[in-house]
Amino acid sequence: MRKITFKLLSNLSTRYITNGIILIIILFTYGIIGSYFIMDLNLIDSIYYTVITMATVGYGDYIPTTGIQKLFATTLALSGVALLAYVFNVILSNFQEKIGIFSKGAKKMRTIQNMDTYYILCGYGRVGKVVYNELNQRHQNVVIFEKNEELCENFEESTSSIILNKDATEDDLISKLAGKKCKSVIISTGDDVTNLFIVLTIRETNPDAWIVSRVSKSENFTRLRKAGADKLVSPEIIGGKDLYLESAKPHLLRLTVQHTPEEIFDEFEIIAKHECTLENIDYHIPGIETPLSRDIKTMDLEDGKRYQNFLKNNEEAMESLTNLYNSVNNIHSHLISGPNRNTLNELVKSLEKQETIIGKNLTDKEIAKITKKEIKRE
Incomplete structure (x- = not known):
């Protein structure tokens, strides 16, 4: 407890400490000078008289007799009492504040421990x-x-x-x-x-x-x-990506389609032919609103060829992709950006000849209803 008390007092605001010291020095100087010139005491006795009067001890060694001496002693004593009250109040207020902070901190730590x-x-x-x-x-x-x-x-x-x-x-x-x-x-x-x-x-x-x-x-x-x-x-x-997507919305199309993994390259070839960019793919798990999303961001046909060759030469990757397509009933959405709305419309017409198009610019909620019906149909 002594350590806590010392810590709280040692954290007393320097502003209050400085003000207290200045007031004490001023009052002490006033007391010494007044005792020397008004009470006619020597320097040592002036210091002694100032201390006991400020502290309101009053041993009676030196008794003021004249009016000015009594006035001086009264002002010195009252100032001493006021100063002591000020210092005590500052210390007490600060102590209570620090105790409150300490208690609040302990309460917070107990709350964390209970989590x-x-x-x-x-x-x-x-x-x-x-x-x-x-x-x-x-x-x-x-x-x-x-x-x-x-x-x-x-x-x-x-x-x-x-x-x-x-x-x-x-x-x-x-x-x-x-x-x-x-x-x-x-x-x-x-x-x-x-x-x-x-x-x-x-x-x-x-x-x-x-x-x-x-x-x-x-x-x-x-x-x-x-x-x-x-x-x-x-x-x-x-944020930069979102800004771009928002700015490109007039030239963005979310196309929900249904096709097998074997038709991926044919689809990509059509998108590249129309100079559009495949931004991402959303795989829609039946009945679940939030899709599995994968960023693509490419319009280069060579990327499609490399991916097709990778699947041909990697049986495990092809099997994983096939399992993914089977789990979503081959239903997924493409976010496609194009140079203008007419190009996107032409792209849709070309894709319709290649695969089943379920809808354009459907929300996740709308797609979830469709995939849920697919489950019931099975």
């Missing part, structure tokens, strides 16, 4: 808030590290969400929390250097922790990966 598992989120800025909302919607326990208290003013803590106003790069608490109970550490600050230090801090004591880090600059991908991050995500790159 079966949790995610650690470093950074509660623009990206961090989005990550937290995703975790909260899925009823996950979250421990947030955010040193900027202003960002946390409106955050409502609960038994499943705790926020710690600590710097994850300087506090070893994050290393202790990133143990077996931690599902994953998500680092979402916008500073790559900060993210790097957090990764190093955690990885040093938790080699098995799963760490996902945000990265802003492409040249820092390698550094963060070497530091120990398992996955790296760049909101800037993802």
